[in-house]
Amino acid sequence: MTDMRYLAPSTLDEAVGAFAAAAGAARILAGGTDILVQMRAGMVQPGLIVDIKKIPELTGIEETADGGFVIGAAVSGAVLYEHPRFGEVWPGVLEAINLIGSTQVQGRASAGGNLCNGSPAGDSVPAMIAAGATVTVQGPNGRRQMPVEAVPAGPGRTNLTPGEILVSFTLPPRAKGASDAYLRMIPRTEMDIAVVGCGVNLTLKDGVCTAARVGLGAVAPTVLLVEAAAKALIGSKLDDAAIETAAAACRAACRPIDDKRGTIVYRTKVAGVLLKRTVAIAADRAGRA
């Protein structure tokens, strides 16, 4: 075992300083449900672990004055579930995060970790992309914002630059008649990795879809924002033809792999099926929102 140091700074500046100074030998610890497994398996051997859970900005949930939400990158699924308002406003994002792992994993795992782990199959990522969420990252050169879909770079990789730490997610204010949903396909009933994951966020006005975003997971090296699918939904009354066009756009966006969980053909077909089912749930919720 290599020498590893553990730091739990109470300020973001301190965390960024230590993380950047370690120049690639450091790893961030939020819930630890990925990193500790990777360390144990010998996949990574960090020289420094920076535990970010003592930094208030990374563990808080704030409903902003305009009705948006800012969620600290290290907030666990269980804590987010217990928030009195979040699940009402963003049921799709919440259900996606809460699908990750067991009760025990929910007690620790965060949306920030799910995004930074860089898995194309991370459940929260398609829902965050559909939500139009942005992330705040802070590094040695200061702060910047980026859309969630710009974070993943490929399996296990992100576009964060050396020394940058994911600080928080910002979810925009909600229009009336807006809601979202997330569905994933797994071969079991629970606790598995998505074969396909689909997040849909839409706004309905007098039965017409006035805004939509679609995120698709586990069908490409990164989670995808499928703009062509959203375009097919916007302006429609979510009739069968519009939804079939959107489903076809999802199938066309797929660049999946064959693996033990599903073949290329299967994943591509399921992407279209899930789009239809997820739109139906989001539309039903939007009709009541």
Add this chain to the structure above:
Amino acid sequence: MAKLHISTKINGEPTEFLCDPNDSMLDVLRGPLALTGSKEGCGSGDCGACSVMLDGRLVCSCLMLAAEAEGHEIETIEGMAEGEKLHPLQQKFLEMAALQCGICTPGVLVASKALLEKNQNPTETEVRYWLAGNLCRCTGYDKIVRAVLDTAAEMREATR
């Protein structure tokens, strides 16, 4: 490797220990602290045999660094009975033979207690989903689920 000095509270008792930075909480519980009730099944957060409560929240102690315990409170299976008096869940698991080899049992009990503290009247489905992270290779789960439901009913009755 420099040892870390950690101050925490375990089962209500202020506790201090030394650990390596890469020790898991489970390593320290089972090693220096000699609290061997928590079991190591998988070491990767899949089986739940190492379940403990961290500040009142159910977690896998194998997926937590021991250093993270600094300033926090941990409850293990050793804190479940009050002296010789078993917790109603423990009593019911014995009565209904809701265990066979026993490796998963401490984790199942800690997780079940956490459920009943949040939800005094869970449905069978809620019990099964809540305990989905506690694997048992012996019982087939039915006896465990029935024991939890029976305990919940008795505890509700007792508080009426």
